[in-house]
Amino acid sequence: MPVRAVAFDVFGTLVDWRSGVAEAFDASGLPGDPHELADDWRARYPRVLAEVNDGSRPWGNFDELHLATLDDLLSERSLELPPEARGRLVGAWHRLQPWPDVRSGLEELRRRRVVATLSNGHVALLVDLARHGDLRFDCLLSAELAHAYKPAPEVYRLAARLLAVEAGDLMLVAAHPWDLDGARRAGLRTAFVERPLEYGPGPPARADPQADESVSDLLALAGRLAG
Amino acid sequence: MPVRAVAFDVFGTLVDWRSGVAEAFDASGLPGDPHELADDWRARYPRVLAEVNDGSRPWGNFDELHLATLDDLLSERSLELPPEARGRLVGAWHRLQPWPDVRSGLEELRRRRVVATLSNGHVALLVDLARHGDLRFDCLLSAELAHAYKPAPEVYRLAARLLAVEAGDLMLVAAHPWDLDGARRAGLRTAFVERPLEYGPGPPARADPQADESVSDLLALAGRLAG
Numbered sequence: 001m002p003v004r005a006v007a008f009d010v011f012g013t014l015v016d017w018r019s020g021v022a023e024a025f026d027a028s029g030l031p032g033d034p035h036e037l038a039d040d041w042r043a044r045y046p047r048v049l050a051e052v053n054d055g056s057r058p059w060g061n062f063d064e065l066h067l068a069t070l071d072d073l074l075s076e077r078s079l080e081l082p083p084e085a086r087g088r089l090v091g092a093w094h095r096l097q098p099w100p101d102v103r104s105g106l107e108e109l110r111r112r113r114v115v116a117t118l119s120n121g122h123v124a125l126l127v128d129l130a131r132h133g134d135l136r137f138d139c140l141l142s143a144e145l146a147h148a149y150k151p152a153p154e155v156y157r158l159a160a161r162l163l164a165v166e167a168g169d170l171m172l173v174a175a176h177p178w179d180l181d182g183a184r185r186a187g188l189r190t191a192f193v194e195r196p197l198e199y200g201p202g203p204p205a206r207a208d209p210q211a212d213e214s215v216s217d218l219l220a221l222a223g224r225l226a227g
Numbered sequence: 228m229p230v231r232a233v234a235f236d237v238f239g240t241l242v243d244w245r246s247g248v249a250e251a252f253d254a255s256g257l258p259g260d261p262h263e264l265a266d267d268w269r270a271r272y273p274r275v276l277a278e279v280n281d282g283s284r285p286w287g288n289f290d291e292l293h294l295a296t297l298d299d300l301l302s303e304r305s306l307e308l309p310p311e312a313r314g315r316l317v318g319a320w321h322r323l324q325p326w327p328d329v330r331s332g333l334e335e336l337r338r339r340r341v342v343a344t345l346s347n348g349h350v351a352l353l354v355d356l357a358r359h360g361d362l363r364f365d366c367l368l369s370a371e372l373a374h375a376y377k378p379a380p381e382v383y384r385l386a387a388r389l390l391a392v393e394a395g396d397l398m399l400v401a402a403h404p405w406d407l408d409g410a411r412r413a414g415l416r417t418a419f420v421e422r423p424l425e426y427g428p429g430p431p432a433r434a435d436p437q438a439d440e441s442v443s444d445l446l447a448l449a450g451r452l453a454g
Binding site: 063114122123124126127130131136138140144145163164165 | 367389
């Protein structure tokens, strides 16, 4: 059975959040290693999403959650930063660079099938990232439309419903096994894409042996799905 | 105050539904004037949308509503058509041609601002139309996301919220005064675009004296907003 539509995780899978956020920390004048600050900020993300999903935190989009976790990070480190500078750091998540294979890989995949995002980032953030990186999608889908965050199954199911395909005809592409696992539990097919530099040089390579496809980049995925 | 984002009505404003649907009627082998059949089918659209909005009809997407109104049309005319042929007629709404200025007009507008759809058509239908016409949007927004149809104010407000702009910073572009009127009541700005051939040659030209802009095509709109 051919895959009818492909949905992409965005942060880490399509865009390099660590370099862009570290640059913004560097420009902020805050003391400390900007990459370590970026990693700390990002590491706070799974917990707040889980809090939204379990109802202990009200719905907030990524700008709101990023600001809340930045406030926590700065407060724990006793760092001062005026509101405008905090806003610039939150804004850095809107201007991240895609990995080098992404623009052409999406174009190649779009020739044969529908290509969408399926990100926890909100729609307006995805619009900015797609414009910034000149990335062309057929449609931007976001957890915002479900008011629940991945890996909640309703997010993946909503994507299939909005694209008018069966869950099993939709493939989620991500660099994160937890996301692919959520997609599988919702009945989607899955492709793992290696992004060995997402957390900088050093961490051991991830893998997802359960994924239907495992590829090193999007051009490889296009080739695999064309075959 | 500059317009930050532009949202487009689609059927009639960006794509020529009448020619494409008439062609499909012609191919169906049904007796009668295919353009008259297309006009009759389209004329049934405001009433079913109003029924969804007032709660007397359950939510249905455009494929479902088009099938229901086609069934009515055929039954009133005592015309027979097998289910597969009815499905092909419903499918014709997924493969309509854009008006000649649309592709380049959208590209021009996208250089300076966010460009989205805001159609009563469902997301998957908009995906097919954008792919068929090679139309590039920053994002596809649909009444489907609000589970209410234009001119219900929540549809326009949802578009502003998802694009993260104030209603007054969002401009709806449409060839239909009823749609622009709904947008105005929700606080949006409006642009009327002339589509004198939407209903074929003959009907008197429409106009919307209350619109912020009135233009003959999208390139004119891009020039107006750039000024």
